[in-house]
Amino acid sequence: MNWDDMRLFLAVARAESLTGAGKALRLDPATLGRRIARLEEALGSALFARSPRGYGLTEAGERLMVRAVEAEQALTEGVEEVRGQEGQLTGTVRIGAPDGVANYLLPQVAAAICDRHPGLEVQIVALARVFNLSRREADMAIAVSPPKTGRLTVQRIADYQLHLAAHRDYLAAHPPIRDLADLAGHRIVGYIPDMIFDSELDYLSATGAERVALASNSVSVQLNWLRAGAGLGIVHDFAIPAAPGLVRVLADRVALRRSFYLIRHGDDRKLARLTRFAGLLLDGVRAELQRLEGLT
Template sequence: MDWDDLRIFLAVARAESLSGAGRRLGMDASTIGRRIARLESSVGAALFAKTPQGYALTAEGARLVAPAEAAEQGANAAAEAVGREAGLTGQLRIGAPDGCANYLLPQVARGLCAAHPGLEIQIVALPRVVNLTKREADMAVAVSPPDTGRLTVQRLTDYRLHLAAHDDYLRDAPPIRDLADLRHHRMIGYIPDMIFDRELDYLSETGVQSAAITSNSVSVQMQAIRAGAGVGIVHDFAIPFAPGVRRVLPGRVALTRSFWLIRHADDRASRRLSLLGDLLAHGLRAEVARLESQVAGPSLRRP
């Protein structure tokens, strides 16, 4: 059985669609469909059933997943052995919440690519937890450790968040001397029913019950704050990217959260992915420290 056909089979199984598999593999959906049809003909069984939700594995397809994944691990090991002397090469897809993806990973990726010119880094910014079981990414940064799945978890670094607003907003708005004063201000935060992790429920720690401007994206929230639309909680590491935005009540509202590096348990034997994970962890720690050092004032830990 051809490994390239198995590679396409796994991509469809994980994406549950031809178009999703095509995006991951850099192939058009019609080609993916022809290759799946060819594989089904060679094994003499239908591997997928087309449903309104996409392509679902049949019983025969489900039985093929484990052997296909074993072939994938063997192919990856062979690629590592061949490329070991040439340094780190190939594609690395990193999933991350959009705050990390927008404000940290571009600089970390720049450093990794500069040190390893044969490396191709893809950054997937998602307002939800990245599904490594479906291989949406090779590794993921998360804001809390998962409690299910065959995954390995590594604590990366703590990061800090504070209330913040733009000078233009603060100049014309009522003064903010205490948390009670926030009731006189336009608040910015997450859409409540789209908070995918309890660690992102920042405003509840200020006593604020609702916000006037909300988004499922922390980057959109920061842009609203930068536009002078109101007050919200932002990452300290994002403030250097927003001239005119400064912290508000830093001695009263100071949150600490953590980033975690998540990998599929089957990848522990991969020397390449382990090394890339170590380099990613080091880069993220250094970048958080560098950016947070540019934000003046005390940094208090969450009680």
């Protein structure tokens, strides 16, 4: 077995398909499939469960995944030391996050980190669901609730604020809103109820509304509806500066506080490179939250 085999294995495990991994590796999927089959034959164990939905890790594959990631990180750190770049971060770091933080906080934070570490590549995966770090979908993830199971480490990043908001044009064209009872005559924008993946994202009760007329599992879609003057909805304060014309409504009556958490795999505590990056990420997100919320 050589490192190239592990590199191919990691790519397939992360993409969960030969096609996705082949694109990342610039390798023909058929060739990649043969290489994976030979690796499984050499190890005497199936690493992937094939299905129409793709390649899922078997129990043996998950065990190998943990060690392969450790080896990958150790190799990256070793290369940095040999090149005399102990003070510089290089290689790739993948962050998973809900699309609100992925769209309105992480881009500028990641760019600032890369400005200081030009050899670093940061990937942001925005998904409206909980990330599975045990399957190494990402190197670390930002979540709105701390996980209760799994070999994970959790660091609280910071609290953030949310308020009811609407565009000035919408408010000018519709009846005034002086109390929660007045919301009954207005169109509410929010999450699709049965696609709320974390109870911390269930904001409907804060408005007293019984239904969401315009719903999406994406924070960005919701914000675009509000920006277009389509209705009222709960908005992250840190996203309001990205939507000129959006103003808070009943700010003293509808105000929510939530928290962000940085989640990492428990085994990654030994990896100095990821720990250093996590520290930069924590500091960056906290500072950007404070800056953006100050603008509102």
